Amino acid sequence: MLTELISILLIGAVLAWVGESLQFQLPKWIALATLLSAFYPLRQLLVELDTGSMQVWLVNESIEWIPRFNIRFHLALDGLSLLLVLLTLLMGLIAVLAAWKEISYKPGFFYFNLLCSLAGVIGVFCALDLFLFFVFWEVMLVPMYLLIAVWGYENRRYAAMKFFLFTQAGGLIMLLSICALVLLHYQNSGEITFNYFALMQHQLTEPAAFWVMLGFFIAFVIKLPIVPFHNWLPDAHTEAPTAVSVILAAVLLKTGGYGLLRFVLPMFPDASVEIAPVVMAIAAISIIYGALMAFSQQDLKRLVAYSSVSHMGFVLLGCYAFTAQAWQGAVLQMLAHGVSTAALFALVGAIQYRYHTRDLAQLGGLWQSIPKLSGMLLFFVVASLGMPGLGNFVAEFLVLVGSFSNYPKVTIMAATGLILAAVYSLKIAHQTLFGTLKLKSSIDLDRREVLMMLSMVLLLLWLGLHPQPIIDLAQQSINQLSTGAKL
Amino acid sequence: MNAALLPWIIISSTALIVMLLTAIKREHAYISSITSLGLFIALIVQIINIKTVTYESNLISLSNTAALLSALLILLALLLSGLLYPWLKNIQEPREEYYLLFLLATQGALVVAASSHFASFFLGMELMSLSLVAMVAYVDRSRKSLEAGIKYFVLSALASAFMLMAIAIIYLYSGTLAFNQILEQLSSNPVASENANNIILSTAIVLLLVGVAFKLSLAPCHLWVADLFEGAPLASAAFLATLAKAAIFILLIRLFETTLWYQQSSVITIISMIAAASMLIGNLLALLQKNILRLLAYSSIAHFGYILLAILAIAPSAALSEQNSLNSEAAIFYLAAYLVTVLSTFAILMLLNDNQQLKDFNISSFKGLFWYSPATAIVLAVLMLSLAGIPLTIGFVGKFYLTLAAVNSQLWWLLAVLIVSSIIGLFYYLRVILSMLEKTEQRSYVAPASVLNITILALISLAVVGLGVFPGQLALVIQQIIIS
Numbered sequence: 001m002l003t004e005l006i007s008i009l010l011i012g013a014v015l016a017w018v019g020e021s022l023q024f025q026l027p028k029w030i031a032l033a034t035l036l037s038a039f040y041p042l043r044q045l046l047v048e049l050d051t052g053s054m055q056v057w058l059v060n061e062s063i064e065w066i067p068r069f070n071i072r073f074h075l076a077l078d079g080l081s082l083l084l085v086l087l088t089l090l091m092g093l094i095a096v097l098a099a100w101k102e103i104s105y106k107p108g109f110f111y112f113n114l115l116c117s118l119a120g121v122i123g124v125f126c127a128l129d130l131f132l133f134f135v136f137w138e139v140m141l142v143p144m145y146l147l148i149a150v151w152g153y154e155n156r157r158y159a160a161m162k163f164f165l166f167t168q169a170g171g172l173i174m175l176l177s178i179c180a181l182v183l184l185h186y187q188n189s190g191e192i193t194f195n196y197f198a199l200m201q202h203q204l205t206e207p208a209a210f211w212v213m214l215g216f217f218i219a220f221v222i223k224l225p226i227v228p229f230h231n232w233l234p235d236a237h238t239e240a241p242t243a244v245s246v247i248l249a250a251v252l253l254k255t256g257g258y259g260l261l262r263f264v265l266p267m268f269p270d271a272s273v274e275i276a277p278v279v280m281a282i283a284a285i286s287i288i289y290g291a292l293m294a295f296s297q298q299d300l301k302r303l304v305a306y307s308s309v310s311h312m313g314f315v316l317l318g319c320y321a322f323t324a325q326a327w328q329g330a331v332l333q334m335l336a337h338g339v340s341t342a343a344l345f346a347l348v349g350a351i352q353y354r355y356h357t358r359d360l361a362q363l364g365g366l367w368q369s370i371p372k373l374s375g376m377l378l379f380f381v382v383a384s385l386g387m388p389g390l391g392n393f394v395a396e397f398l399v400l401v402g403s404f405s406n407y408p409k410v411t412i413m414a415a416t417g418l419i420l421a422a423v424y425s426l427k428i429a430h431q432t433l434f435g436t437l438k439l440k441s442s443i444d445l446d447r448r449e450v451l452m453m454l455s456m457v458l459l460l461l462w463l464g465l466h467p468q469p470i471i472d473l474a475q476q477s478i479n480q481l482s483t484g485a486k487l
Numbered sequence: 488m489n490a491a492l493l494p495w496i497i498i499s500s501t502a503l504i505v506m507l508l509t510a511i512k513r514e515h516a517y518i519s520s521i522t523s524l525g526l527f528i529a530l531i532v533q534i535i536n537i538k539t540v541t542y543e544s545n546l547i548s549l550s551n552t553a554a555l556l557s558a559l560l561i562l563l564a565l566l567l568s569g570l571l572y573p574w575l576k577n578i579q580e581p582r583e584e585y586y587l588l589f590l591l592a593t594q595g596a597l598v599v600a601a602s603s604h605f606a607s608f609f610l611g612m613e614l615m616s617l618s619l620v621a622m623v624a625y626v627d628r629s630r631k632s633l634e635a636g637i638k639y640f641v642l643s644a645l646a647s648a649f650m651l652m653a654i655a656i657i658y659l660y661s662g663t664l665a666f667n668q669i670l671e672q673l674s675s676n677p678v679a680s681e682n683a684n685n686i687i688l689s690t691a692i693v694l695l696l697v698g699v700a701f702k703l704s705l706a707p708c709h710l711w712v713a714d715l716f717e718g719a720p721l722a723s724a725a726f727l728a729t730l731a732k733a734a735i736f737i738l739l740i741r742l743f744e745t746t747l748w749y750q751q752s753s754v755i756t757i758i759s760m761i762a763a764a765s766m767l768i769g770n771l772l773a774l775l776q777k778n779i780l781r782l783l784a785y786s787s788i789a790h791f792g793y794i795l796l797a798i799l800a801i802a803p804s805a806a807l808s809e810q811n812s813l814n815s816e817a818a819i820f821y822l823a824a825y826l827v828t829v830l831s832t833f834a835i836l837m838l839l840n841d842n843q844q845l846k847d848f849n850i851s852s853f854k855g856l857f858w859y860s861p862a863t864a865i866v867l868a869v870l871m872l873s874l875a876g877i878p879l880t881i882g883f884v885g886k887f888y889l890t891l892a893a894v895n896s897q898l899w900w901l902l903a904v905l906i907v908s909s910i911i912g913l914f915y916y917l918r919v920i921l922s923m924l925e926k927t928e929q930r931s932y933v934a935p936a937s938v939l940n941i942t943i944l945a946l947i948s949l950a951v952v953g954l955g956v957f958p959g960q961l962a963l964v965i966q967q968i969i970i971s
Contacts, residue, residue: 068962069891105926106858131887135878142877145917150924157921161914168913172906175887179894 001059002075002126004041005085006119009034013115020108028103031096031111035118038089045082049473056476058082065132069182070193074129080331080477083470084125084251084258087338090459091250092118097452098346099243102353103151110151113143117247124255128196130178133263137219137255138171144244144252152239159232159239166232170219177215181267184208200267200484210275213268217275220264223256226316227286230309237305242349245301249308250342254334257315261330261477265319266484272320273485277410279320280403284413287313291420295427300351300358304344307384307424310417311337311392317414318399322485324478326402329395331474336383336391336463343380343456347373350449351432354442360427365437370444374433376453383460385425386418391463491542491549494529494561495597501525502590509583519572522586526565526593533558537968545665548603548741552815555968556737557597559823563729563830564593567722573939574722574837578626585625585722592618592726596734603745605654605664608738609647612702615731616643622723623715635718642701642711650698656691666745692754695742696761702735705795706764709788713776716784721840724780725833728787729826736794740818743798758799762901765792766908773915779848782915783832786874789912793905794821797889800896812969817892819965824885824954828873831947835867838940850919855927864923866944873951875916876909880955884962 012034019026039046045058059077077085095114103110120140127133141164149160178194185202186192193199204212222229233253237245265272290310297303311333318330350373351366352358367374383390386397396418403411445453463470504525505518537558542549549557568589575582591614598611620643624636658664661672673688697708704712716724748754769789776782797818836848857864873882886909893902954961 064959065957066959066962068959068966135883138878138883142872146924149921150926161917161921164917165910165913169906169910172909175890176894176902176906179891183891183895 001041001045002061002077002122003063003073005038006075006122008038008041009115009119009122012037013112013119016111016115017108020106024107027107027111028096028100031115032093034115035089035092035096038092042082042085045077054079054476056480062129065129069131070191070195071131072129072195073132074195075123075126075132076128077126078477079473079475080258080261081125083331083335083473084254085122087254087335088118088121088125088251090455091246091338091342094250094342094346094452094456095243095246097448098246098349099241100448102242102349105151110147113147114243114247116140117143117147118251121251121255125258129194130182130196130199130263131194134171134175134178137174138168140252140255141167141171144248147244148236148240151241151244153241154239155235156239159235162232163236166222166229170222170229173215174219177212177219180208180212180215184212196263203270204268206271209268209271213264213271213275216259216264216268220256220259221316223259224253224312224316225256225309226282226313227289227309230286230290233309234302234305237308237345238299238301242346242352245345245349246342249304249345250338253308253312254338257312257319257330257334260316260319261327261481265481269485273322276320276322277407280317280407280410283313283316283320284410284417285313286310286316287414287417288420291417291424295420295424298360300348300360300363300428300432301345303360303424303428304341304348307344307421308337308341310421311341311384313417314396314399314414317403317410321399321403321406323402323405324482326399327478327481328471328474329398329400329402331478332391332463332467332470333395333399335470336395336460339456339459339463340380340383340390340392343376343453343460344384346449346452347377347380350445355439357439360431362438363432364435365433367433368437369439369441372445372450376445376457378429378433379457380460381425381429385422389461389464391460391467394464394467489540489542490532491536491540491554492547494533494536494557495594497525497529497532498561498590498594498597501529502587502594505583505587505590509587513581513583515572515575515582518583518586519568519575522571522590523565523568525590526561526568530558530561530565533561538971543603546604546607547598547601549601551968551971552819553601553737553741555965556600556733556819559826560593560596560600560730560733563733563826564589564596566830566834567725567729570725570834570837570943571722574720574840577840578720579628580626585622588618588622588625589722589726592622593730596730599734600737602738603666603741605657605666609650609654612650612735613647615734616647619643619723619727619731622726623719625723626720629718629720631718632720635715638711639715639719646698646701646708649694649701653691653694653698656687656694660688660691666742669746689753692748692751693757696754696757699735699739700761703732703739703791704784704788705761705791706768706788709765709768712788713772713781713784716780717778721833721837725830725837728783728833729830732787732791733822733826736791736822740798740801740815743801755799758795759898759901762792762795762799763904765789765795766904767792767911770908770911770915774911776915777849777851779836779850779853779919782850782919783829786912786915787829789908790825790874792908793886793889794818794825796893796898796901796905797821799898799901800892812966813888813895814892815969816962816965817888819969820888820958820962821885824873824881827950827954828870828880828882831951832867832870832874834943834947835863835870838863838943850922853919853922854925856923858927862941862944866947868920868923869948869951871916871919873955875913878955879952881951881958882955884955884958 016027016030019030057076057078062072062074065071065073117140120136123136127136145160145164148156185199188202225233287310290306294303294306314333315330318326383392386393400411400415537554595611595615602608602611620636620640623639624633626632661669663672701708765788769785773782773785800814873880876882876886
């Protein structure tokens with residue numbers, strides 16, 4: 001089922017590339033069709049899903065791959081993975097729609113890369129063999145790099161290079177950790193394996209556990225990103241074309257959070273508990289720093305990028321609070337941030353498409369000229385500042401409530417991030433939507449864009465008003481974490 | 488006569504036939520096909536030999552592993568010989584002699600790779616080096632080529648002199664030139680065993696390492712390699728980058744294992760320093776290069792620095808000690824992966840050679856290649872990714888093997904250097920890809936999609952990506968051969 005899913009995306013990618021030579025408009029339709037048909041393998045799962053009585057692992061597929069090291073092509077899906085896979089596919093659709101008119105240079109190759117990177121991300125969310133996971137982790141970078149380097153804005157080559165180098169550095173450190181983990185397991189059991197379950201059963205002792213854990217942790221935190229390692233994100237976002245920003249913010253950052261929840265916390269519970277106070281402090285710093293930086297930006301896209309740093313700090317905070325509530329909050333935050341930030345990037349892209357600028361000083365009074373877009377922007381800005389009733393509020397609230405019992409001081413610090421979020425979010429609304437109109441008026445959102453935005457509005461409302469199904473779905477995975485950490 | 492030596496006999500007789508035919512009648516196409524045919528038969532015989540025939544004598548040792556590596560070398564020679572015809576067709580000099588030199592150099596490389604005695608090693612090395620000098624300076628109308636030839640000749644002679652000195656000293660103390668007897672003899676020799684850390688003997692090892700480091704262009708003996716890659720004719724540079732280096736490297740593994748060098752901490756220290764220096768210097772200098780051949784030269788310095796880790800990992804104390812073969816497997820797989828990738832890169836450059844715009848191989852002249860000649864550019868990009876060690880390419884599998892072996896032997900600080908230098912390395916590999924991706928409107932050149940070009944591109948992609956995605960069978964084969 002998962003192999004099919006990934007194959008559909010890859011076949012679609014190739015078709016899109018080939019399709020360009022037949023007809024210039026064909027690739028985007030192929031991409032759209034591919035993403036829609038990618039839901040087909042999941043149909044049974046989605047229809048028959050009963051969160052009350054479900055097993056931890058909904059799907060489990062394993063094929064022999066490299067027998068020399070007992071490496072298997074092992075894909076599996078639990079509630080957490082399923083949520084993130086759905087997010088990936090939905091945001092992929094949004095990205096294709098966002099690119100609809102913007103990409104006119106070599107569209108075939110563009111959609112090829114877009115679909116390949118989505119396939120890689122889905123692989124990351126499903127792989128349960130550490131070697132396979134690493135392969136997907138690295139492979140999703142290459143198409144992403146090409147997307148930024150070819151279709152980005154002025155400074156794209158610098159941004160693409162920086163993006164690749166940062167992630168690759170993390171990846172290599174993780175490779176060392178994987179090798180060390182496998183060899184330590186071999187010493188203990190006499191069996192070489194990269195299997196997630198086998199490696200999890202054998203808990204490492206100090207100090208080896210700490211170092212191995214650190215390798216994974218750094219790789220995931222770079223991706224998340226958290227403050228000392230966040231440097232690549234603003235550049236990558238600013239230079240990337242809209243669709244790529246959407247994917248980057250909505251999906252790629254989530255692989256970091258997913259890695260923490262799937263690998264670091266269950267495999268190294270003791271070492272993770274040990275470094276938790278430090279990580280909580282870093283997370284709080286990240287939240288506040290990201291918010292402050294966001295406030296001081298003049299470039300609208302950079303502003304949203306820094307707000308991502310701030311929001312992803314909540315994910316880290318939730319991961320290391322070691323309460324079930326905080327973990328639920330972290331999962332919800334990944335989803336809600338995915339949707340709301342993707343929408344913000346899409347809107348910023350739409351503004352840039354119309355006015356060819358993202359500079360806050362040049363924008364203003366848009367409401368008079370393009371009311372539909374402005375209304376949408378206001379909605380997502382409000383969502384991003386954590387308005388009750390929308391997804392982000394539920395997520396951040398859960399994280400803060402979950403963290404407060406163990407780390408009251410850090411949580412109070414982190415909570416100020418919400419106030420700062422209000423400040424920078426309102427700055428966006430204030431400086432772009434109100435005041436006098438400085439630019440020529442332009443066309444408002446067309447039907448495609450309205451459809452795209454409305455679907456995201458509905459998603460956020462759903463996450464905010466009725467998050468229980470999501471919480472139920474993630475519950476099994478969270479339970480696993482709790483038993484691992486002996487809560 | 489032993490069947491194990493049959494491939495050598497075939498290659499040598501092919502060389503003789505080529506020489507005689509050239510004397511009788513010059514016919515480029517015949518000579519070329521005879522060369523390839525000879526190598527092809529030799530390859531088949533060698534592959535049949537791998538698990539069935541072994542040969543041990545005082546001078547030569549053809550164990551299973553050595554036979555596997557010889558097969559790899561012959562395979563590379565065969566592939567390269569296939570590329571020679573279209574390239575030689577375009578030069579003005581007499582063409583047929585090149586095949587003779589090529590076959591002799593291949594024979595030399597095979598002897599070096601199988602030698603278990605300093606005498607055979609030296610003979611093989613000189614046969615290879617002297618043929619190479621002529622190959623490097625072959626296109627005598629080009630001044631760069633002559634300059635490269637002279638440089639290689641002088642420095643190679645110097646390296647040989649160093650090695651000869653080392654061999655003489657070792658003989659002085661041990662009274663033998665066979666690798667596997669040196670240690671025995673040294674311990675029974677009262678003079679040598681009296682002061683175990685004999686300064687002269689250590690000097691000998693250092694001199695030997697200098698010679699080897701020169702041939703492998705490891706830091707700090709790397710200064711010649713960039714000029715040579717740039718100046719030499721492409722085919723000769725390809726031979727130098729692949730077969731010549733591989734043969735010496737195989738010898739280094741043999742020396743390391745049979746003379747138990749890993750027990751001597753001073754040797755380990757020296758090789759560690761060489762490895763670290765090569766990784767860093769190679770990658771840092773490659774950053775500054777504007778020419779893709781020079782870039783490849785510096786990247787080869789770095790890659791042989793990486794692969795030294797596999798040699799250093801040969802230590803019996805490591806965790807996977809029952810699976811002690813891991814280190815040798817890592818070395819062989821990485822070597823094979825690197826050689827295939829580099830040879831493919833040269834093959835592509837040779838294909839592009841008749842393109843006027845790309846004649847000097849500046850990185851900037853690859854601008855827009857992706858849009859006007861996509862197939863070539865994609866394969867070249869994949870090769871760059873393979874050199875950088877990105878997954879789904881054979882280069883990654885090699886790097887994975889290497890990391891596993893190094894972690895197994897706990898070479899932490901060298902691994903740290905490896906990571907840092909890989910990141911630096913990634914930068915210039917990506918620069919080549921970026922340059923090809925740059926938007927360009929001018930359709931300066933559209934490669935004629937000849938059958939040969941398409942075949943070569945398809946073969947390369949099959950090898951690099953195919954083995955990168957499904958390395959399982961190859962890994963098993965290597966393991967079985969090494970264990971048996």
